[in-house]
Amino acid sequence: MKLLDILKFSEEYLKKYSFSKPRLESEKVIAHVLKLDRIGLYAYFDMELTEEQKNQIRSFLRVMARDRAEFTQVLKSTSETKEVSFQEENRELLRKSIEYLKNNNVIDARLDGEYIFAHVLGVTRATLTLNFHRKITEEEKEKIKKMLISRGKNKRPLQYILGEWEFYGYPFKVDERVLIPRADTEILVEQCKFILNEQENPKVLDIGTGSGAISITLGKEVKKAQILGLDISEDAITVAEENKKLNKVENVRFLKSDIFSNVVDKDYTLIVSNPPYIPMEEYNTLMAEVKNHEPLGALTDKGDGYYFYKTISREGKNYLINGGFLAFEVGYNQAEQVSKFMEEDGYDIVAIVKDYGGIDRVVIGRKNGEK
Numbered sequence: 001m002k003l004l005d006i007l008k009f010s011e012e013y014l015k016k017y018s019f020s021k022p023r024l025e026s027e028k029v030i031a032h033v034l035k036l037d038r039i040g041l042y043a044y045f046d047m048e049l050t051e052e053q054k055n056q057i058r059s060f061l062r063v064m065a066r067d068r069a070e071f072t073q074v075l076k077s078t079s080e081t082k083e084v085s086f087q088e089e090n091r092e093l094l095r096k097s098i099e100y101l102k103n104n105n106v107i108d109a110r111l112d113g114e115y116i117f118a119h120v121l122g123v124t125r126a127t128l129t130l131n132f133h134r135k136i137t138e139e140e141k142e143k144i145k146k147m148l149i150s151r152g153k154n155k156r157p158l159q160y161i162l163g164e165w166e167f168y169g170y171p172f173k174v175d176e177r178v179l180i181p182r183a184d185t186e187i188l189v190e191q192c193k194f195i196l197n198e199q200e201n202p203k204v205l206d207i208g209t210g211s212g213a214i215s216i217t218l219g220k221e222v223k224k225a226q227i228l229g230l231d232i233s234e235d236a237i238t239v240a241e242e243n244k245k246l247n248k249v250e251n252v253r254f255l256k257s258d259i260f261s262n263v264v265d266k267d268y269t270l271i272v273s274n275p276p277y278i279p280m281e282e283y284n285t286l287m288a289e290v291k292n293h294e295p296l297g298a299l300t301d302k303g304d305g306y307y308f309y310k311t312i313s314r315e316g317k318n319y320l321i322n323g324g325f326l327a328f329e330v331g332y333n334q335a336e337q338v339s340k341f342m343e344e345d346g347y348d349i350v351a352i353v354k355d356y357g358g359i360d361r362v363v364i365g366r367k368n369g370e371k
């Protein structure tokens, strides 16, 4: 059956049901099914239609006749019905995915599941379910599945799976080459900001910069500061440079250096560091997510956890101006010992700041210039 025959048939059919514009309505139906422009339909009058196309046209006509409704109304209500069924299908898919993560002992299964869906669908987590009105394509389902397995079975941290994570409201690319920036470290940054805002042209040295989280955030937040972030890991420097570009920050540079080995200037206003501080014996007890995926050299000093504090405190004096500051993030039980080392080295302890869990997390000393 050719298109013209179908058109005639359809017109007659709608006439029988007293449609006022049967020809126009028929053209709309056919143009929609064949994905053609209605005005140009005549150019396809000789076209043979497939069985499926004919069936689709018939079913539209039947519904229009049954409901005495014009084509556009019918189309609207069928797509609304579809939206409802996509909503249900997608919610069910999300529910099963969360269940899968739970069964694989993922602690924040719901959060992680939602982040994975949002990432693949290209929306924010907050608006995820608002975007469930459309079909999730097979390709997207495949991506979601791979990410779920990576999270559930391989215990890869969510942040590495997504490839990007927020720190202090800024985006940071992260993967296995660098430590995932933690919320606790935002407290360290906050304290450094207070100090730097009071200084005229502050110079900052960030030791063990990793993804560049501390350096870049301070660079964004304190425009008058000049910041040098260093790391012993070439890979970390590469990631930090990428993050510098991502955040379009000008007042930050990065340098490969083993603590102070390549640092030239001796007039820093502030030295800040979140060094590897987990003692080796504790390292072995860490969760699989951390131990098997985050860089060992970013987590532990392979000793008692104090190597970097002692070294940076002792040598740091030579790189600070008189009255300059040394700010450390410390492990849950290290604040007292770190303060002691710093006092012995000639710093006055000016603040010990707690994290959101009430644990002493940041120690800040000021070089007193007498030792």
Ligand SMILES: C[S@@+](CC[C@H](N)C(=O)[O-])C[C@H]1O[C@@H](n2cnc3c(N)ncnc32)[C@H](O)[C@@H]1O
Binding pocket: 178, 179, 180, 181, 182, 185, 207, 208, 209, 210, 211, 212, 213, 214, 230, 231, 232, 233, 236, 257, 258, 259, 274, 275, 276, 277, 297, 298, 299
């Ligand atoms: C705990 S991570 C901190 C990363 C980042 N600053 C943050 O807070 O998210 C410690 C960093 O110190 C670096 N590091 C380890 N040993 C170092 C050394 N001898 N000299 C300089 N950096 C070092 C590691 O590569 C790692 O990037």
